[in-house]
Amino acid sequence: MLAAFERYLRLERDLSPHTVRAYLGDVASLxxxxxxxxxxRIAELDITDLRAWLGEQHRAGLSRTTLARxxxxxxxxxxxxxxRGWLAHDPGPLLGTTKAERRLPAVLTQEQAQAALSPPVSGDPKELRDHAIMELLYATGIRVSELCALDLGDVDRERNTIRVMGKGRKERTVPFGQPAARALDAWCVRGRPQWVRDGTPPALFLGVRGGRIDPGTVRRVVHARLAGVPGAxxxxxxxxxxxMATHLLEGGADLRSVQEILGHAxxxxxxxxTHVSIERLRAAYRQAHPRA
Structure with a gap:
């Protein structure tokens, strides 16, 4: 059952590996x-069981964020x-909600972002690919799963846009700028052809063996790039x-446009x-104003 649930989370819900592991741990606790x-017997599971389990978690001192998850x-x-037919009735919708604590995410300063996007110094395919990945992530703010799913045909170089299939199979078009366009051109012309093999898919980004790149590789690329940026x-x-979203708002973009670019429902x-931007403004004020 857990194996089937894991496949469902990964393939149908497209959850991150971290969230999948957390959910599997939660089910094991249940x-x-x-x-x-x-x-x-899972067929006996009802709302009383779920509430008793969550009450046990609350008494154990779990945070609101963990309880919400x-x-x-x-x-x-x-x-x-x-x-799957394992439960005659679904008790889940009867559960109440716990409002999770909203923690402001860590973001790069604009100077740190520029340092992380330094262009490659050689024509090595890996350097060209990694640079194109960083430029496209920062230019578009797409999710890692969305980036890995991109095909060559999803890139429109005339309009400098990409076609993205987001959560819930909702398609959106996201623009990108000239730095990302140059990085993509360099990768597609000088890097990608060196890794193409028999059976290589039409994926925009490839692994070294010619297959579609996976989220774990993209995460390693980002971590490696940021490791070399002081203070990041x-x-x-x-x-x-x-x-990317924070820098858009700091640059004057309206909230609705950012929502559409990110694909938020x-x-x-x-x-x-907006809270991230305000907190950064407050931090700058406290540091610079003599009577802060």
């Missing part, structure tokens, strides 16, 4: 609770079991997404970046 209460996991899991916080591709999600 199973342990059920065994302790003598209700080991476990509620989300429980809903996803019971819906999955109901679809540790982050992965999603941190570059946060950075709700404007409330995008509004997080």
């Amino acid at each position: 199973f342990a609770h059920l065994r302790a209460t003598g209700r080991e 476990r509620i989300a996991c429980a809903r996803t899991f019971t819906a999955f079991c109901h679809r 916080p540790g982050m992965g591709p999603h941190g570059i997404r946060h950075t 709700s404007l409330a999600t995008t509004q997080l970046y």
Whole structure:
């Protein structure tokens, strides 16, 4: 059952490996609770069991963020079991909600972002690819899964846009600038052909063996680039997404445009970046003003 749930999370929900691991741990915790209460058959799972399990977590001192994630996991899991016929009724929608604490994400300064985007010094395919990845992530703010899914045909060089398939199979068009365009041209003309093999897919970004690049490789690229930038916080591709959105707003972009570029279903999600900008402004004020 857990193996089937893991495949569902990875393939149908397109969740990050970190979230998948967290959800699997949450389900294991739920199973342990059920065994302790003598209700080991999944068909017996009901809203009373879920509430008792979450109450146990709350008494153990888990944070609101963790509890909110476990509620989300429980809903996803019971819906999955109901679809498979393992539960006659889905108790998940009966669960209440716990508002998670909103932590402001770490972002790069504009100077740190520029340092991370220094162009390659050679024509090595890996350097060309990694530079194109960094430029495109920063230019568009796309998710790592969206970047890995890009095909050559998704890039429109006449309009400097990419066609992105986002969450829920929702398609959007995202623009990019000249630095990203130059990096993509260098990769596609001088780098990518060196890694093409028989059976290579039409993927925009490839691994060294000629297959479609995977999210783990992209995360290693980002971590390696940022490791060489003095003072840069540790982050992965999603941190570059946060950075891009914050810099757009600091540059005067309106919230609705940023929402559309990022592919957020709700404007409330995008509004997080206004708080990031305000906190950066406050930090600068406290540091510079003599009476702060």
